[in-house]
Amino acid sequence: MDYSQFLILKEELSLIAVIVILFVADLLFLSPDAHKHGGKPVLNTIIPVALLLIHTLITIVPGPEAEAFGGMYQNAPVQSIVKSILSVGTLIVFLMAHEWMKLPDTAHKQGEFYFLTLCTLLGMYFMISAGHFLMFFIGLETASIPMAALVAFDKYRHHSAEAGAKYILTALFSSGLLLYGLSLLYGTTGTLYFADLPAHIDGSPMQIVAFVFLFSGLGFKISLVPFHLWTADVYQGAPSTVTAYLSVVSKGAAAFVLMSLLYKVFTPMVDDWQTVLYWVIIASITLANLFALRQENIKRLMAFSSISQAGYIMLGVIAGTAQGMTALIYYVLIYLFANLSVFTVITIVALRSHKFTVEDYNGLYNTNPKIAFLLTLALFSLAGIPPFAGFFSKFFIFAAAFEGGWHMLVFIALVNTVLSLYYYLRIVKAMYICKSDEPIAPFRSDNYTRAALIICTLGIILFSIASSVYETIGNYAFGM
């Protein structure tokens, strides 16, 4: 065996190194009774953040296109870009986790949090770079199972435990279906290599069933309607930081993988998957928006918002062009900054004042003007108001779908942006206009939270001006 092949996996190896270092550090320096030391976390946030930053920086320049282990693993520049985007997202999540990690309940489990999160990230890496459905499935499960542990991280809190149970049960079911789909696919074609499959796929009924099962398995991760019902409960119950991670990183990875599977493997069934996507997109965007309108709990509201955003992301897939792929990656990038910004604010507000409903945000501008302003920027970007980056990402993804000939779909999506504007602005209105008898008391956030907010806000503002980012992604996407 040629061991030099391992070098092709440099992104995964570097991430594994980070995981191992953190794991060892956790074992050596963090004894089980660490919480007796006044609850002070021994493993400071700076270590995982710095390690992850180094990892991101050394892998940020995409390598050449390569294959390893007989085609089980393959990597192209565009996949490296997506991996970098995901690790930046994880980095921001680590920053915002700092405050939560200082709580006495979680301080002694700090190491576990980093370990579990990075394991899911590793799973996503493998999933993205898979060249074979087995590799893909292992990656998917590696990304899924630690996630359930993360959702139930505050296990003594009833909501968190319940959310964990719901997540793992639904995940099991969807994995079952997906695996069933894979076996049907293998049965009809005799291979699970991505490269060989298109030649054997002809759209026979058995393959349609296989495809839909596979699609539903990924649809669960992206939380598309009708595979979305777990989302609201899990998002609400899970710790805010984990929710942020779920809604951005996990979703972004799954969306990209779905797209590359559809483009690469199911090319002969393009009409079929476009039909499926057409209805799923309409259902996701519209239903999620309708559900979001009347939500009182802000995390639940953001859960439905993330379902409808997933629908928008799928617009890039249905376009079926390189432009669509570029638009999708760009959309995920911008969505990452905006959504993480919102969740950072939600997390810090929840930690400082234990408040979760939209009504609780009444008068936030009077007590915490800066944070209210940053939240407003992020919400504007999510709603797609110019000049924030969210406008451009929506514009590009609509343009891609429109050029693909999906005029009606773009129209429906446009009407839905109006609906979404309503619930995003509801939060803004609460902060700026509504008066409150007991507003959230003024507080100072810690430096890590500030750093997370600054990075996100810079992302929202700068990426709107620097369309060269879009062009860079575009150049690699055309090579796909």
Added chain:
Amino acid sequence: MEYTILILLLPLLSFLTLGLGGKWMSHRMAGLIGTTSLGAVTVLSWLTAGLYFTAPRLADGTFETLIPYNFRWLPFTETLSIDMGILLDPISVMMLVVISTVSLMVHIYSMGYMKGERGFQRYYAFLSLFTMSMLGLVVATNIFQMYLFWELVGVSSYLLIGFYYTKPEAVAASKKAFIVTRFADLGFLIGILIYGYYTGTYGFFGEGAELTGMAVKMVPLALGLMFIGGAGKSAMFPLHIWLPDAMEGPTPVSALIHAATMVVAGVYLVARMFPLFIGYAPDVLHMVAYVGLFTAFYAASVACVQSDIKRVLAFSTISQIGFMMVALGVCTASDPHHGGLGYMASMFHLFTHAMFKALLFLGAGSIIHAVHSNEMSAMGGLRKYMPITHWTFLIACLAIAGIPPFSGFFSKDEILAACFQFSPVVGWMMTAIAGMTAFYMFRLYFGIFWGTENKELHAHHTPHESPLSMSFPLMFLAAVTCVAGFIPFGHFTSSNGTAYDIHLDWTVAATSIAVAVAAILLATYIYKGEKQPVADAMQRRFKGLWTAAYHRFYLDEVYQFVTHKIIFGCVSRPIAWFDRHVVDGTFDFLAWSANAASDSIRGLQSGRVQQYVFVFLLGTLALILLLLL
């Protein structure tokens, strides 16, 4: 030429510094920051011009068009995109020099003129913003970038006209300027979109552009619509109504924006699109000439009877921009020797006019500073009190009247020559309007510096010469006005880019000098004396005409009637009713039903995981059925 980016960045930086930090700065500091950055910009602009025009010409005798920066900002398709960049060619480099020089003079002048005003820092911040926008407009690499900066220029003009926002007239004037130009810009935008759609690019076309297919038919329409935008900014009849009112702004602002730079943006736009006009839309180009001709005449006749000195200058500006438009419009070919002379003449006049008109406005500012009034009745006999202002003003008046050797003579002569080449009728009409120009300018001159002195007012408050910060720009601009005519302008800018030797057509020149001298003598005869029997008699004799002209031929009233009575009353009110009751009602109903739907489906989310999985499975099966059936 990479440093040219600084020409845009420095004023922007100064705007941000003054705009954000002005509150904590002293007036002196703010003025120094603004003026220094503008000084640097001016040096850079002159350096750019020097390097650009001394560089060797290309093989076909033109200067190379340089694009040091071009940044693809918003791509729509492979070819169609909005870019942001810097384009250097003879006219943009010429404009850089004009804008930065006049702007620097205005910056220096304002230190004295605006001394002690409330909002001094804000004033300098806006001046920087304006300068940045105007520079960005002229160096635009494509029509869309031009449009963006065009709007920015409009905004900064709005902000500066309304600088004295406690005065209701200033607020009304700023709104009027914004709305009228914005209205015209709608035409510009539609023109741009048509242009982009049919040519597949927002870029400019150079000499000998090749268009194909529908573009050939649609580009004239696009150019016509763009000209509407240009006519709005350049105050062409009937969109000129905002410019006289814009005089409510501080006088240095009028000098910079409403005399030298922004108002010639329309001329610049036509010059920028000139290759397309000549190649594909000569008829539209001639329309430009007729609009310009009528505007020049109309504004000149109104200027003859105004009593507010800034209004006289405003109408004279409108009239002179009309001259530039006519000069562009009478071109019939791109060869400067045969039918393309007007292009060079127009750019030349733009250059000289910017200098002497800024001088006139700054002089007027100096006078207003001294007597605290805009009305000619408060002046008279000021030559004794303000010698520098007097002499520089006289030089500018001679220049605009077209008396050699001042700069206006040379450029105006080229315009007239171009007009005579096009058609003798147009040529004679333009000569007559040039005569009117000389007449009303000297009416103004004598009214201010000679004539009856308002002793009562002056005894109360003796007028005095302005401080050096104000008189230096006057002297500088006067010096430029004296020598600018001898610049071999045709070597730098001509319709096809090749060098062109300006040679005076002495028959045209002699006629125009004779007409100008006659008009000046007439004005001297009527207005120089202490008593003005002829003027009064004429005013009585032609009372109707005089009153009509004084009220600008009631054009503002016509607009008022059309907008308020017809549009607001007959169109807007019914629409507003419809909007409030039918449209709002529909949307309220939609919002209500969305909310109701949201309420009713909330129960579907039960929290039971069995049900979730059930829906999941059903959804999967439904999708399978969808594909199989």
